[in-house]
Amino acid sequence: MDENELPRVLQQLWGIEGRSRPGPKPAFHISDIARAAIKLADAGGLAAVSMSKVAAELGFTTMSLYRYVDAKDDLYVVMLEHAFAEPPVLDPELDWRGRITAWAEAFRDGLRRHPWILQIPIQEPPLSPNQLAWMESGLDAFDGTPLTPQDRLSAMLLVNIYVRGTAQLTANMLTEPDEVRVADRLYTERLTMLATPDRFPGIAATLEQPLDEGYAGDFDAAEFGFGLNTVLDGIHTRITRATR
Amino acid sequence: MDENELPRVLQQLWGIEGRSRPGPKPAFHISDIARAAIKLADAGGLAAVSMSKVAAELGFTTMSLYRYVDAKDDLYVVMLEHAFAEPPVLDPELDWRGRITAWAEAFRDGLRRHPWILQIPIQEPPLSPNQLAWMESGLDAFDGTPLTPQDRLSAMLLVNIYVRGTAQLTANMLTEPDEVRVADRLYTERLTMLATPDRFPGIAATLEQPLDEGYAGDFDAAEFGFGLNTVLDGIHTRITRATR
DNA sequence: GCACACTGTGTGCGCCATACACAGACCATA
DNA sequence: TATGGTCTGTGTATGGCGCACACAGTGTGC
Incomplete structure (x- = not known):
């Protein structure tokens, strides 16, 4: 009874395979979806991940994804699961x-x-x-x-x-290291302008340093x-x- | 020069008023927008906040909001600013x-x-x-x-x-306290099922307690x-x- | 009193998630 | 070996979204 309650994505991620079933063989696997989605996200942030773009990346139609994933949120689960692979092996010598x-x-x-x-x-x-x-x-x-x-x-x-x-x-701040520098400097400038020592002495002290x-x-x-x-x-x- | 660079929302939030200008008087103020948006968000989460819904709440058209706010992100800034009003006055007697x-x-x-x-x-x-x-x-x-x-x-x-x-x-977990209980119990159930003591002894120990x-x-x-x-x-x- | 910057509005575009119906593919069973 | 039913990928359609843009009217500084 409990197994049925488990959302489909989790079933698939845990490798709980359904028994062999009638109908066409699936053309790909959720891990393919994950790979495609992660590729898009790495390149253009999470905003670049849409069902249609992921599907296009795989060479399939948008709606085909829904045969593997119930909703967009499940796509996120799959992405997360594949982005963090194995945790580190912790050296038992260490404290x-x-x-x-x-x-x-x-x-x-x-x-x-x-x-x-x-x-x-x-x-x-x-x-x-x-x-x-x-x-x-x-x-x-x-x-x-x-x-x-x-x-x-x-x-x-x-x-x-x-x-x-x-x-x-x-x-x-955005992805590019250069942009970080610029955004950081701009922020400091604005903060210096707005956080005047009389009203915001603590912030001002931080900026003086x-x-x-x-x-x-x-x-x-x-x-x-x-x-x-x-x-x-x-x-x-x-x-x-x-x-x- | 620096003032010009400040995004319009920040200028308005800091009360940097533009000099009196030609054209019709604005019908409302960003604080009205904030109130309407916060009301919607409190009731239905951030997903319930859209430009059109906020505008409808105010009795104006969607596009009128863009006379006060450059983009949706600015709306968030305004909401945040109004949701957190004054910080607490800290008792100087305390350490x-x-x-x-x-x-x-x-x-x-x-x-x-x-x-x-x-x-x-x-x-x-x-x-x-x-x-x-x-x-x-x-x-x-x-x-x-x-x-x-x-x-x-x-x-x-x-x-x-x-x-x-x-x-x-x-x-x-969602907003309703009852739902928290249910979601929590469901989570514990599933975790107990999936985190078997052989593969996940630490998690299992936590659950046993x-x-x-x-x-x-x-x-x-x-x-x-x-x-x-x-x-x-x-x-x-x-x-x-x-x-x- | 006039020019013009500014107001709220209407229309429209492209994108999104996803519901639904369909034709074909394949396995379990007979 | 035939067949029924279930699963596949697809095409179409819907309602929502953020927002660009052109417009008609308004009110202030000159």
Whole structure:
């Protein structure tokens, strides 16, 4: 009974094959759809992904996609599942901090490779194989700590949220690195103009500080690691309390 | 020169009035547009907001909106600006932790009141008055700490990201509290079915743990505060290091 | 009082997701 | 081996969307 309730996309992603059926053989597979859609999204953002464009990319008609996918949202699920392939293998030699850091960086790399992921409207919590594998991988990073399963979930989600959030901040500016610089400079200019020291002293103080070279280009690796470490320090405190 | 570059929406939001001009008086104001759009969004989510529906709500034609707003994205900016009015006044008696907690909770309340905010595709960093006021308010929470302006920005962003992220997690499920319960139970069922202990031991362990009553209904205040405290512990560690 | 910038409006375009009916392909069964 | 039913890809059609553009009327600065 439960199996029937599983949406078709999830059934296909988990490889729950229907028994051999009458009718013509399907001409392709959802993974083909995923590949075509990801290609379009990598090139032109999520806006470049439409049912008709994906179908054209595959050489089929728009409506043929609906034989594989119930709705556009399912297309997103399939794209997400294929964009994040296997989670990283975490070095068991490392402590929890090293492991979750590696996990976070791998996640970040994925988001950098496919920035359109951040544009996907999230409707439901993840249930597809690779998504669960990433979850599992993140939870496993806390093996050996005294954290309860619930605590591990919270901690993993915290890191997950942090990575997504920072990626969001940097991905606001468009894709081209040059454009990032320009948009950033323009933003700073405008902010300097609008955030006057009398009404916005805190913001003004931030702007007075000369930007580090490292920071200028992007919310780069150093800054990312710095913020991540703050989060991990918080988790560390929790672990210490749990040990006591 | 710089003023001319400012997008029209921002000019209007900052109250930079153009000199008195020829032609008919405008029939309404962007704040009317904001009110109408927010009303629609509160009732039916961001999907219920279209140029034509907003215009109809106001009793005007679709195209009239474009006399006030250059594009749909600007409409979002206006909605955001009006949905988050004044930031909370932070009690100066409190320490930084109390202040930033109050700020985070106020932010969270705003997101709860207008869940559609999370659906708005963020294209640019904020430059509108209330948005900057919230930024300022968040930065001010760290007054009296040894953190540098840059550190305060990072810390504020960290809290901001946390609140957004957790709100995102809970808002995935739809609006009705009952639906949350149902969706949550359904998710747990499916997860239990798919995340078998052999392949996903970490996830399975999380599921075995009986859910607290408090947790069941929602990612509620207690859980929110718990995660927030973890983040604040991390910031506390940074402050301690800066003091030393 | 006049020129002209500005107002709200009507029409129309191209794109989107997707409902539905259809003709042909193929397997399980007889 | 024949056949029924189910599945395939396709063509057509619908209602919505954001928005470009031309227009007639309005009101201010000169």
